[in-house]
Amino acid sequence: MDDKYLNFDEKRMSIFNELVKRYWNGNLKDVDDLNKLADYIKNEYGFNDSDLPFIRDHIRIAMGQDPKGDEAFKDELDILKSSNSVLQPVVSKLDGPCKQCKNEHCDCCEIGKYETDVYRRLNENISCGYGVSKCDFGALADKIEFMPMIELLRDKVTPVYVTVAPAIVGQFGDDISMGQLRSAFKLLGFKDMIEVALFADILTIKEAYEFNHLVKSEEDFFLTSCCCPIWFNMIKKIYPNIYDYLSPSVSPMIASGRILKTLYEGAKVVFIAPCVAKKAEIKEPGLEGAIDFVINFRELKEIFDALNINLQELQDDDKDQASFGGRLYGRTGGVSFSVKTVVNRLEPTRVIKLKAQKVNGIQDCKKVLDGLYSRIKGDANFIEGMGCVGGCVGGPKTNIDVEKATKKVNEFGEDSFILTPFDNLNVMKILEQFNVKSFQEIMHNDNFEKILSRK
Ligand code: SF4
Numbered sequence: 252m253d254d255k256y257l258n259f260d261e262k263r264m265s266i267f268n269e270l271v272k273r274y275w276n277g278n279l280k281d282v283d284d285l286n287k288l289a290d291y292i293k294n295e296y297g298f299n300d301s302d303l304p305f306i307r308d309h310i311r312i313a314m315g316q317d318p319k320g321d322e323a324f325k326d327e328l329d330i331l332k333s334s335n336s337v338l339q340p341v342v343s344k345l346d347g348p349c350k351q352c353k354n355e356h357c358d359c360c361e362i363g364k365y366e367t368d369v370y371r372r373l374n375e376n377i378s379c380g381y382g383v384s385k386c387d388f389g390a391l392a393d394k395i396e397f398m399p400m401i402e403l404l405r406d407k408v409t410p411v412y413v414t415v416a417p418a419i420v421g422q423f424g425d426d427i428s429m430g431q432l433r434s435a436f437k438l439l440g441f442k443d444m445i446e447v448a449l450f451a452d453i454l455t456i457k458e459a460y461e462f463n464h465l466v467k468s469e470e471d472f473f474l475t476s477c478c479c480p481i482w483f484n485m486i487k488k489i490y491p492n493i494y495d496y497l498s499p500s501v502s503p504m505i506a507s508g509r510i511l512k513t514l515y516e517g518a519k520v521v522f523i524a525p526c527v528a529k530k531a532e533i534k535e536p537g538l539e540g541a542i543d544f545v546i547n548f549r550e551l552k553e554i555f556d557a558l559n560i561n562l563q564e565l566q567d568d569d570k571d572q573a574s575f576g577g578r579l580y581g582r583t584g585g586v587s588f589s590v591k592t593v594v595n596r597l598e599p600t601r602v603i604k605l606k607a608q609k610v611n612g613i614q615d616c617k618k619v620l621d622g623l624y625s626r627i628k629g630d631a632n633f634i635e636g637m638g639c640v641g642g643c644v645g646g647p648k649t650n651i652d653v654e655k656a657t658k659k660v661n662e663f664g665e666d667s668f669i670l671t672p673f674d675n676l677n678v679m680k681i682l683e684q685f686n687v688k689s690f691q692e693i694m695h696n697d698n699f700e701k702i703l704s705r706k
Pocket residue numbers: 348349352353354357358359366385386387388390391
């Protein structure tokens with residue numbers, strides 16, 4: 252494999268960094284400026300003129316657009332200014348590196364064997380995005396969704412909210428607080444940063460009621476987690492005979508977008524994710540429109556770097572938005588812990604107790620689902636699945652290792668003054684705004700139930 256293709260993910264991030272810097276500072280106005288950028292990349296990384304189509308395509312992908320092969324730059328900047336979404340496919344495939352690759356049984360994806368399989372599964376959202384990360388040669392690349400939102404952030408008319416995955420804690424430095432992250436987002440032009448864990452609190456209550464309703468005998472069981480699209484889509488597409496046991500709830504991310512857009516008319520919502528799969532989830536039929544763009548932790552790090560945002564120097568704009576349990580959704584076992592707490596509070600004398608099994612990593616998810624598919628049920632009646640090892644803290648687009656990230660998520664959870672979702676005043680405020688008069692009414696208020704469901 253030529254050196255120029257090696258460690259390509261870092262090169263891809265440099266392309267993105269240059270794009271953001273140049274566009275933000277007004278140095279990317281026309282086709283000439285785009286060609287200058289392509290030449291800069293060519294010289295910087297030892298490419299030659301024949302590689303320019305490959306470089307141009309990576310620039311397009313970093314702008315959230317599709318590759319165009321041999322075509323010269325034409326209307327990319329006009330498209331950028333007028334687009335307000337990034338379209339499927341989430342992952343693009345480029346020619347070049349595969350021809351030289353010695354990895355003849357390319358197993359980028361844990362459940363797919365060959366490159367075409369990786370590509371297909373990523374776009375069908377049954378792979379977590381490790382395939383894109385493991386192919387570090389530039390053959391597979393997910394579109395980056397930041398550039399198309401820059402004009403929105405600048406217009407100051409449209410309120411743009413950012414909702415952050417619970418796994419974000421500690422991803423941008425040991426001493427960086429969530430309050431400093433909120434300040435950074437406000438500097439970028441966002442109206443506010445909201446923890447997705449707040450919406451996880453609402454879904455915890457919903458899933459606890461669902462569990463109570465559905466699990467009444469030793470044979471019954473309930474499949475969650477609604478927050479991982481990989482687990483959800485594996486069940487839906489590969490194990491249809493157990494699909495009915497799966498929680499019908501949307502993920503906390505989708506709930507965050509739907510709720511915020513209902514509360515703030517005309518608002519746009521951006522989600523900060525640990526993986527590529529979330530980019531595909533927002534484009535799924537029935538879920539589209541809730542979230543406008545997804546940026547992952549790795550990309551966000553590059554944005555802060557390109558725009559010289561030094562998090563350490565920023566003020567601590569802290570807010571306590573979510574409960575202990577809601578914040579634990581960022582790591583495996585968090586959903587089970589949270590729902591169990593609420594089930595016990597709802598029905599302390601329940602005969603059939605919630606017995607949780609947490610399963611993480613695609614291979615282990617597959618094993619458990621194979622068993623359930625063949626009707627081999629273990630002791631557990633609440634089975635929580637997460638596509639990544641360790642849960643979202645182990646996502647393919649995180650910045651720190653999974654052990655450290657788990658510790659950070661646990662500590663941030665313990666810091667919350669809100670013990671359970673029932674004690675969360677922010678949840679009560681949202682319910683009030685939707686005219687939902689009690690926690691139980693979450694299940695019976697048609698409007699609100701619709702917002703939280705995949706129907
Ligand atoms: S997609 Fe697979 S075969 Fe192609 S370059 Fe990447 S690792 Fe090699």
